Amino acid sequence: MMQPGYRFFPTEEELITFYLKNMLNNNRREDIERLIxxxxxxxxxxxxxxxxxxxxxxxxxxxxxxxxxxxxxxxQGGRPSxxxxxxxxxxxxxxxxxxxxxxxxxxxxxxxxxxxxGRAPTGRKTGWxxxxxxxxxxxxxxxxxxxxxxxxxxLCRVYVKSRSRSAFDRRPRFGTPRxxxxxxxxxxxxxxxxxxxxxxxxxxxxSISSPETSCSDFCDDIDWxxxxxx
Numbered sequence: 001m002m003q004p005g006y007r008f009f010p011t012e013e014e015l016i017t018f019y020l021k022n023m024l025n026n027n028r029r030e031d032i033e034r035l036i037x038x039x040x041x042x043x044x045x046x047x048x049x050x051x052x053x054x055x056x057x058x059x060x061x062x063x064x065x066x067x068x069x070x071x072x073x074x075x076q077g078g079r080p081s082x083x084x085x086x087x088x089x090x091x092x093x094x095x096x097x098x099x100x101x102x103x104x105x106x107x108x109x110x111x112x113x114x115x116x117x118g119r120a121p122t123g124r125k126t127g128w129x130x131x132x133x134x135x136x137x138x139x140x141x142x143x144x145x146x147x148x149x150x151x152x153x154x155l156c157r158v159y160v161k162s163r164s165r166s167a168f169d170r171r172p173r174f175g176t177p178r179x180x181x182x183x184x185x186x187x188x189x190x191x192x193x194x195x196x197x198x199x200x201x202x203x204x205x206x207s208i209s210s211p212e213t214s215c216s217d218f219c220d221d222i223d224w225x226x227x228x229x230x
Contacts, residue, residue, distance in 0.1 A: 008056035127161035
C-alpha cells in the first residue's frame with residue numbers, strides 16, 4: 001500500500017515505452033501486472049473496474065490502469081465491440097499521437113472514450129472516461145494512416161470526470177475558466193460543452209473561455225500532454 005501523498009501517476013510516454021512495450025515483449029510481466037493488471041474492459045461496467053485494479057490504484061478514487069487484450073475481431077481487421085453489460089464506450093474526437101520527450105518521434109497513439117449508460121444511440125453520457133494507448137511497431141517522425149500498431153494488448157487509463165478543481169494535483173491550477181494555452185505537439189480537440197467544440201492547432205496561442213463551462217469541466221476534457229502553459 002502506498003503512503004499518503006504518493007500516487008502511481010505515470011506519464012503517457014512512460015505508459016507506452018515502459019509498461020506497454022515491456023508487456024508486449026513479455027518482459028518483467030509479474031512486476032508490471034501487479035501495477036497494471038490484465039482486464040477485459042468490455043465485460044465489466046466501469047464502476048466494477050476499481051475492484052480489479054493494480055495494488056497502487058485499488059484505493060484510488062480518480063483513475064485506474066489496465067491492459068486490455070485485443071479482441072479476436074479486431075485482430076482480424078474488424079472494429080472492436082465496446083459494449084458492456086449496462087452501456088457502451090464511445091470514442092470522442094480524433095486519435096492523437098504520443099511522442100517521445102527525447103527524440104520527438106511518435107511512439108504510439110491515444111484514443112479518448114466516454115462511457116454511456118444504456119444502448120446506442122440513446123445512451124446517457126456519464127462521467128466515466130478512458131484513454132486507450134497503443135504502441136507503434138516502429139517509432140517514426142511522421143506517422144501516416146498506414147502506420148502499423150503492436151498487437152496483443154492496449155493500455156487503458158480509466159478515470160472519473162471530477163467536479164473538484166483540486167483533482168489531479170499534477171495539472172496546472174487556474175483561478176478562472178479562462179486559460180491561455182500554446183500547443184507543443186500535435187493538434188488536439190477540447191470539449192468545452194456538449195454543443196461546443198474548440199480545436200487547438202499547433203504553434204498557436206489562444207484563450208479559451210465558455211460561460212457555461214466550469215474550470216473543472218475544462219480540466220477533465222483537455223489533453224494535458226499536448227500543451228504547454230504560459
